[in-house]
Amino acid sequence: MSGYLSIRNLTVRLKGGAMILRDVSLTVRAGQVHGLVGESGAGKSMIGKAVLGTLPRALEVVSGQIILDGTDLQTLDPKERRRRIGASAALIPQDPLTALNPSKRIGPQITRRLVDILGWPKIAAEARALELLEEVHIPDPARVMRSYPHELSGGMRQRILIASAFAAEPKLIIADEPTTALDVTVQKQILRLISEMQSRHDTALLFVTHDLGVVSKVCDTLSVLYAGKVVEEANMHRFFMRPIHPYSAALLAATPTYTDPTGSLTPVPQTVIDGVEREVAEHDMRAAP
Amino acid sequence: MTLLRNILIRLLTTAITLFGVAVIVFVVIRVVPGNPIAMMLPPGATDADIERLQAQYGFDKSIFEQFVIWLGGVMQGDFGTSISLRQPVADLVLGRLPATLELSIFALVIAVLIGGALALLGTLYRDTKGEAAVDVSAGMALSVPDFLWGLVLILLFGVLWPVFHISGRISPSLNIDFTTNFYMFESLIRLRFDVWADLVAHMFMPALALAIPLAAIIAQLLKQSLKETMHLDYVTLARTKGYGENHVITREALPNAILPTLTLVGVQFTFLIGGTVIIERLFSYEGLGNMAIDAVINRDLPLIQGIVILFALLFTLVNLVVDMLYVVLNPKLRHA
Numbered sequence: 001m002s003g004y005l006s007i008r009n010l011t012v013r014l015k016g017g018a019m020i021l022r023d024v025s026l027t028v029r030a031g032q033v034h035g036l037v038g039e040s041g042a043g044k045s046m047i048g049k050a051v052l053g054t055l056p057r058a059l060e061v062v063s064g065q066i067i068l069d070g071t072d073l074q075t076l077d078p079k080e081r082r083r084r085i086g087a088s089a090a091l092i093p094q095d096p097l098t099a100l101n102p103s104k105r106i107g108p109q110i111t112r113r114l115v116d117i118l119g120w121p122k123i124a125a126e127a128r129a130l131e132l133l134e135e136v137h138i139p140d141p142a143r144v145m146r147s148y149p150h151e152l153s154g155g156m157r158q159r160i161l162i163a164s165a166f167a168a169e170p171k172l173i174i175a176d177e178p179t180t181a182l183d184v185t186v187q188k189q190i191l192r193l194i195s196e197m198q199s200r201h202d203t204a205l206l207f208v209t210h211d212l213g214v215v216s217k218v219c220d221t222l223s224v225l226y227a228g229k230v231v232e233e234a235n236m237h238r239f240f241m242r243p244i245h246p247y248s249a250a251l252l253a254a255t256p257t258y259t260d261p262t263g264s265l266t267p268v269p270q271t272v273i274d275g276v277e278r279e280v281a282e283h284d285m286r287a288a289p
Numbered sequence: 290m291t292l293l294r295n296i297l298i299r300l301l302t303t304a305i306t307l308f309g310v311a312v313i314v315f316v317v318i319r320v321v322p323g324n325p326i327a328m329m330l331p332p333g334a335t336d337a338d339i340e341r342l343q344a345q346y347g348f349d350k351s352i353f354e355q356f357v358i359w360l361g362g363v364m365q366g367d368f369g370t371s372i373s374l375r376q377p378v379a380d381l382v383l384g385r386l387p388a389t390l391e392l393s394i395f396a397l398v399i400a401v402l403i404g405g406a407l408a409l410l411g412t413l414y415r416d417t418k419g420e421a422a423v424d425v426s427a428g429m430a431l432s433v434p435d436f437l438w439g440l441v442l443i444l445l446f447g448v449l450w451p452v453f454h455i456s457g458r459i460s461p462s463l464n465i466d467f468t469t470n471f472y473m474f475e476s477l478i479r480l481r482f483d484v485w486a487d488l489v490a491h492m493f494m495p496a497l498a499l500a501i502p503l504a505a506i507i508a509q510l511l512k513q514s515l516k517e518t519m520h521l522d523y524v525t526l527a528r529t530k531g532y533g534e535n536h537v538i539t540r541e542a543l544p545n546a547i548l549p550t551l552t553l554v555g556v557q558f559t560f561l562i563g564g565t566v567i568i569e570r571l572f573s574y575e576g577l578g579n580m581a582i583d584a585v586i587n588r589d590l591p592l593i594q595g596i597v598i599l600f601a602l603l604f605t606l607v608n609l610v611v612d613m614l615y616v617v618l619n620p621k622l623r624h625a
């Protein structure tokens with residue numbers, strides 16, 4: 001399988017310590033949405049960070065390839081890698097309250113990188129920003145461009161971050177739990193907006209979440225992650241019909257929005273946890289001869 | 290509205306502070322032993338001579354009466370007459386103020402440049418030997434007080450490798466005919482670069498001695514604050530946009546990280562101004578601090594009062610400027 005983003009056997013660990021990602025492989029096809037699900041601490045965010053080159057300094061990539069549009073990012077020098085990412089990928093972050101620089105106006109936070117990194121004329125960048133703010137349904141975009149982040153609501157800020165992510169027409173967007181920090185009422189609108197923008201701009205989207213209900217609404221394919229290991233990669237239709245891995249099945253059963261919206265949460269059974277833990281341990285045995 | 294109110298409150302507290310300082314200084318220097326009149330008269334002077342002069346300076350009245358008379362004068366800009374120098378205190382003090390201001394500001398600039406550069410380098414090389422080197426140098430700089438740094442500098446650049454002047458403010462041989470005592474400033478405006486270079490050669494060591502501890506404080510605090518900021522989401526987001534480490538540190542993190550440092554630098558700058566008293570003495574620099582020490586030795590009560598009030602005024606002004614800068618640099622407060 002090849003795609004716009006293709007991660008091959010990516011292994012990441014804490015420098016001189018614990019495994020964080022175990023031989024991860026996944027593919028995000030051009031113009032498609034790939035869901036990345038797993039419980040908290042499974043390593044979903046670290047996959048995104050590995051792609052974008054923002055892994056914490058304490059972590060290191062041990063082996064594997066991150067192939068973006070045919071080029072293995074790991075083989076590029078850091079500067080070229082950054083430029084490549086800046087030009088063809090973007091991040092929609094989790095928490096809109098902390099993802100905008102509090103000392104800068106909104107306008108420059110969208111336009112500067114178009115000018116600095118991609119060499120756009122300033123006027124073009126500003127026109128583009130206005131157009132995008134309108135596209136994400138922000139009223140009075142010209143005024144918003146002159147505002148500081150603290151003057152805007154969380155929902156507004158997330159819209160701005162979405163607009164900003166699409167500014168350079170990236171071919172890949174990584175959205176890391178983009179609605180978790182928002183009000184429930186706003187969550188749905190933002191989700192719909194991301195979905196809308198993705199299809200209109202024909203962008204590949206890696207959508208990180210721990211909510212299978214959300215995945216079922218927006219994704220074409222998905223990977224289930226447990227303890228840094230992909231236990232199942234599947235296309236949506238097949239996955240919801242017939243999950244292969246017992247952990248996926250249990251996760252699916254534990255999602256009230258999918259099976260029965262009013263039903264209570266069935267926790268993943270201990271036998272399933274034990275099974276997948278054993279697989280992880282076996283993997284580590286094989287990896288460390 | 291609130292701005293106006295804040296300014297009024299500020300002015301009022303400044304006035305109260307200055308009044309309090311005046312009262313304390315006034316009383317303390319009259320309670321400690323030592324008679325200024327006796328010190329200025331020749332050994333053969335009679336008691337009658339002493340009493341006549343005591344009356345002339347008003348020292349025969351009660352401290353309270355003296356204070357009221359002095360305050361009355363101050364209200365009209367008259368700070369009395371120096372006993373040892375026999376000139377109006379206001380003229381003496383204002384004549385020396387520019388020298389001390391120039392020294393303090395020059396020292397502050399050096400401290401900000403060195404401290405800022407160290408903080409940025411320490412952040413760039415964080416969690417490596419580079420950062421450790423910054424920490425160690427800052428620790429060393431702080432473990433020695435400014436006047437000892439002055440002595441070290443005199444040994445290094447005055448004796449072993451004499452590149453700077455070790456005493457005075459300006460070479461007497463230089464023919465200057467300036468209208469103000471802000472020599473640094475005026476020499477630049479008049480394009481007298483020879484004078485400017487001579488001033489720097491005199492000022493460099495005392496300013497550096499004053500700057501070293503402050504530079505260390507700035508380096509430590511700003512680096513800490515920068516490192517914390519580097520973990521924040523907007524910094525990470527900037528990285529994904531294609532920006533490199535240098536840009537991320539100076540453009541994304543610095544404008545926010547600088548705020549907590551700024552307040553502390555304000556407080557520390559007032560300490561630095563206080564430090565000029567000893568440093569000016571050490572380098573025979575003709576500023577307020579040097580004059581203050583002479584005034585104390587001579588028990589020149591009016592002059593001491595004048596100098597202390599001026600220092601107190603300077604400190605409150607520095608705090609005011611810092612508070613204003615804080616508002617200017619912080620968008621959240623700017624629009625409040």
Ligand SMILES: Nc1ncnc2c1ncn2[C@@H]1O[C@H](COP(=O)(O)OP(=O)(O)OP(=O)(O)O)[C@@H](O)[C@H]1O
Binds near residue numbers: 038043044045056
């Ligand atoms: N800076 C760091 N230093 C060391 N370990 C880290 C660091 N950040 C994360 N980890 C570890 O990496 C693992 C994966 O974390 P990650 O943030 O990718 O989880 P996640 O799946 O995104 O979870 P969540 O749903 O809570 O966001 C965790 O076990 C975590 O302890």
Ligand SMILES: [Mg+2]
Binds near residue numbers: 044045046176
């Ligand atoms: Mg996460």
